[in-house]
Amino acid sequence: MSGGNAWSPLPSHGFESDSGGMGSRAGEPVARTNSGGGSSSKDSGSFECNICLDLAQDPVVTLCGHLFCWPCLYEWLHVHAHSQECPVCKAVVEEGKLVPLYGRGGNSTSPRARSVAGVEIPSRPTGQRPSTAPQPDHSNHYPPQNPWFMGAGAPPVAGGRWGNYTFSAAIGGLFPLLSFQVHGFPQVSAYGPAAGFPYGYGHSFHGWHGHGYGFPRQAPQGQQVDAYLKVLLLVVGVLVIASLIAF
Amino acid sequence: METMAKYNRSNPAVKRILQEVKEMQSNPSPDFMALPLEEDIFEWQFAILGPRDSEFEGGIYHGRIQLPSDYPFKPPSFMLLTPSGRFEIQKKICLSISNYHPEHWQPSWSVRTALVALIAFMPTNPGGALGSLDYKKEDRRALGIKSREAPPKFGSPERQKLIDEIHEQMLSKAPPVPQTLPNVPNEESNELPASDPSGEHADKVDEGDNTSGSVSDSSSGLPVPESESGVTENTGETSAVEVANHHVPEASHRENIPRVSSSHQNPAVAIQKPNHDRLLTLAAFGLTLAIMALVIKKFLKINGLGGFIEGKF
Numbered sequence: 001m002s003g004g005n006a007w008s009p010l011p012s013h014g015f016e017s018d019s020g021g022m023g024s025r026a027g028e029p030v031a032r033t034n035s036g037g038g039s040s041s042k043d044s045g046s047f048e049c050n051i052c053l054d055l056a057q058d059p060v061v062t063l064c065g066h067l068f069c070w071p072c073l074y075e076w077l078h079v080h081a082h083s084q085e086c087p088v089c090k091a092v093v094e095e096g097k098l099v100p101l102y103g104r105g106g107n108s109t110s111p112r113a114r115s116v117a118g119v120e121i122p123s124r125p126t127g128q129r130p131s132t133a134p135q136p137d138h139s140n141h142y143p144p145q146n147p148w149f150m151g152a153g154a155p156p157v158a159g160g161r162w163g164n165y166t167f168s169a170a171i172g173g174l175f176p177l178l179s180f181q182v183h184g185f186p187q188v189s190a191y192g193p194a195a196g197f198p199y200g201y202g203h204s205f206h207g208w209h210g211h212g213y214g215f216p217r218q219a220p221q222g223q224q225v226d227a228y229l230k231v232l233l234l235v236v237g238v239l240v241i242a243s244l245i246a247f
Numbered sequence: 248m249e250t251m252a253k254y255n256r257s258n259p260a261v262k263r264i265l266q267e268v269k270e271m272q273s274n275p276s277p278d279f280m281a282l283p284l285e286e287d288i289f290e291w292q293f294a295i296l297g298p299r300d301s302e303f304e305g306g307i308y309h310g311r312i313q314l315p316s317d318y319p320f321k322p323p324s325f326m327l328l329t330p331s332g333r334f335e336i337q338k339k340i341c342l343s344i345s346n347y348h349p350e351h352w353q354p355s356w357s358v359r360t361a362l363v364a365l366i367a368f369m370p371t372n373p374g375g376a377l378g379s380l381d382y383k384k385e386d387r388r389a390l391g392i393k394s395r396e397a398p399p400k401f402g403s404p405e406r407q408k409l410i411d412e413i414h415e416q417m418l419s420k421a422p423p424v425p426q427t428l429p430n431v432p433n434e435e436s437n438e439l440p441a442s443d444p445s446g447e448h449a450d451k452v453d454e455g456d457n458t459s460g461s462v463s464d465s466s467s468g469l470p471v472p473e474s475e476s477g478v479t480e481n482t483g484e485t486s487a488v489e490v491a492n493h494h495v496p497e498a499s500h501r502e503n504i505p506r507v508s509s510s511h512q513n514p515a516v517a518i519q520k521p522n523h524d525r526l527l528t529l530a531a532f533g534l535t536l537a538i539m540a541l542v543i544k545k546f547l548k549i550n551g552l553g554g555f556i557e558g559k560f
Contacts, residue, residue, distance in 0.1 A: 050354075050355045051263070051319060051354045051355065052259055052262060052263050052266070052319075053263055053266035053267065053270070053357075054262060054263075054266060066355075072259070072354075075320065076320060076354055079320070080317070080320035080321065080354075082350050087353055087354040087355045088353065088355040090353070225526065226525075229526065229529045229530075229533070232529075232533055233529070233532070233533060233536075236533060236536040236537060236540065237536070239540055240536060240539060240540055240543070246547070
């Protein structure tokens, strides 16, 4: 966007020089130049040098944010200024901290010498390029926030339904098939995992993961899940009754 | 030589002056007007209105500006042509914006900012600065009223024509004359200039000493109006504002990303709820029973390991 804006004033600048060349009278070129300059100033007011009021050639920006042509700023700092100060706000200007602006178009490798001042302008300071931005880490795309989502995330997630079904299958697969001791651990983790259980939990998770992955291949249906839940309830009820009798 | 310099577009001073002429013609100000001579673009004629709420209000004061050959790296010189009671006529005035103090000049200043500063300096205390006068308020007001009647006579016919043109345009902009009785200004104005030339040398010596004092005064007072006017008219500030405006959309764009991701997560949660309400209910019931079983299992552990193993199988 800004490149396009900076590029458009160039034709008006050409028109400006043409009108200057065409005019032979003293007053006529002034009038034409004014009209051309008017349109030019409207288009490119933001990219004009603060010293020559023209489109910036070899633009540089100071730390205080003011834009200059590099030849204009160099002439001010090295020929006319009594101190290294910004021509606009008198802030300290350090040449090592000037930021050049690179727009579209070729960089002028040979800077123009100022005939009026009789001083050769060196090349403008180069930009300070920071290091490359760190690349995104793909392994962190699916962080394990809780065991249930871990189960859902482990198989390749092709769609929402598949993931949801895998989640439900995991629920169905966990309770009825795994041992009584194993299914007790999720509740412990739900209320805060104890220090003594992580190893056992990991082992149970590994076995559960393998089974959960294989379950969808057996023509999964909701009715089977409901049946499994019923069996789970019966088993739990029987175990509770047996425990009560034993106690 | 200077006439040829006018057509020398490679001269940065000429380019700069032409840019200023375009800017002042495209954005005219109600408080002042300035135009260069056709024969010499480094010679300007200007006219300013007296500042409001002061004894100079309603007055039209003409002057002349001479730009240096290495403008804008060197300051111009200013000379007033209309009697004002504040500045001497046909004598270069000493201000921080004029060539008396090139160390205070800023290349980002222009004829426009200089005229704004000149208007702001009129009501200030001259402090004995070179080219300054200290008339009474009544006399200044009378001179201001008189300044509207006719422009001053100065220079070549072409310059006089330009002065007349500027005067007519300033009359159309000027506010109505404040009502004040004139107090015989002719005699006083005639007397004071007569006394000045007689003591010119002595005045110069005295003013030289005072000038060093006035330098600190004017330099301390000047930066406030100059920096303000310079900053307000500076395109750099406009660029900064646009940069700030550009940053806001970027921030909102960054905010949109987490919104998208959060909205992406919500449908997944919503999809899960209606399909598994029954399953969740049953699971919760089962969990409750499992907790009870856990409590019982702890008691079994206390009894013995054999019982625990048998219970497991």
